[in-house]
Amino acid sequence: MSNTPEPDDTPQGPSYEGRVLPRPADEVVDQGAGFDVATMVSRRRVLTLLGLGVGAATLAACAATTDSSASSTSAATTESTPTTEATDSTTTTTAAAGEIPEETNGPYPADGANGVNVLEESGIVRSDIRSSLDGGTTAEGVPLTFTFSVTDIAGGDVPFEGAAVYVWHCDAQGLYSMYSEGVEDETFLRGIQVVDANGEATFQTIVPGCYTGRWTHIHFEVYPDVASATDVANVIATSQVAFPEEMLNAVYELDAYSGSAQNLAQIGSLANDNVFSDGTELQMGTFSGDTSSRYVGTLAVGVDTDTAPGVSAGAGGAGGGQPPSGGGPGNRSPGN
Template sequence: MRDHQGHEAHEAHEAHEHDRGLSHDLPVLARRRMIRLMAGAALVPLVGCSAEDGSTDSACATIPEETAGPYPGDGSNGVNVLKESGVVRGDLRRSFGDSAGGTAEGVPLTVTLTVVDADSGCGTPRKGAAVYLWHCDREGRYSLYTEGVTGENYLRGVQETDERGQVTFTSVFPGCYTGRWPHIHFEVYGSLADATAATDITSTSQLAFPKDVCDTVYATEGYEASVSNLGSLSLESDSIFSDGYDRQLATMKGSVDAGYTATLTVPV
């Protein structure tokens, strides 16, 4: 398990470097570019596109594959939270089990992902699949890994998709740490049993947040460090989203007072 070490800037820089995925990301990014080239040549429609007669196309682009980063908690880098009792839950704000019992503070955020079958033109929901979702807290720290919250497991959880292919998580808006655009990690599994056994991942990707919402949230108490971190970044310069983010950019609604909802369709 890789804990953050040293000063905050060094910690955040380490996160940024590992989020590049190293040897993992090179084939991933190459694969993503190949998919785009093939899609352009064959005129394969993206999510939300349909034929002129209104029917659904027979194929659509899958969600881009991304690195899980250095703090997945899925057993691939130290600790495995997926096998702990209590990880299947909708509210991610509080730690569960034998952890310290801390609660992540911040602007309320509800995340709804809709998992669909790409081979059917994104028109068929993936009922009975599972999603493991995790992200950093308001201070940019990852539970289980970052110094000060290694005893916590908040902002991590698993849900099984319903008949619409949807999962919904209650959380808080993540902070922005040095070197990475604000994001949420998630893994899609074929079933809840696969997820809680931490085996047979179908897809690994990341959700990105629109800049205007980030600016609004980061103007509130507790997100002070995120203001300067975001100011040195853009989606176009981010190590993960720089080669395209249209299919990973969440649709946002809400306000600071009422809380925000983030929705994203995830073709697999």
């Protein structure tokens, strides 16, 4: 028996859970990121309502029990009962020191800038980006949990809840899925997360390798919401995360990152990188951990919706450059 959901026939066309399919000729699971998120939101709303119903019944039962037991409790006992003040466990988003610098999206964004677009693929909204969307190849390397703390500067440095962050980077050998030779059919190390109420979007990935000509980095784009994160024309910030040299030196001793140590040494320092040479004060990630377990990193990203964003041209030309024929530590530079 197939587990693929079947659409309903309606006068408006094929529908699923009350919504008309934007791609009527395709299966329900191939309707794109926007349709996926709407489905998840719809289901969460139902679960929330059910949860409230159960919670209300539970509270009513608790209230009845409390009232019953309270009648047999003396005033003296009440006065001697210690009380505990509630503590606020809400995470506070770290506000960025300024607006995140605008950087190139490079030649391999797969955001539609140069004809390749993964943002329209079903399943692209995900936290763990190590595997390809079809469950194929999984990128190997030192595990990295990375969190973007996104704030809305124009709104008063408040958490940018509902914004969408699209992330992509190369693998341990410096190869970009969908572009580099040998991995053109893969989609690993690419994904979107929706910023939560605390302003955070977290990804499970690996530490990237270092290829010729560029300091190790992670690309990211910020969109106003997930529905608009299917077209690069809607982007409101494009930038890159930088990595500290000490951490990279430790990671690049591992066999999985062969060639990366040499490439990093050839660059010499961040001052020689064509993107980070003007400073990394607002782009250097904060990291903890080690190569034997995993690293945990974060970056405070200030987004000012009052300023006009612009996607910088990649190494291959305007709009992000042309798809490469190869790349990685053992080949020519894959680009920016």
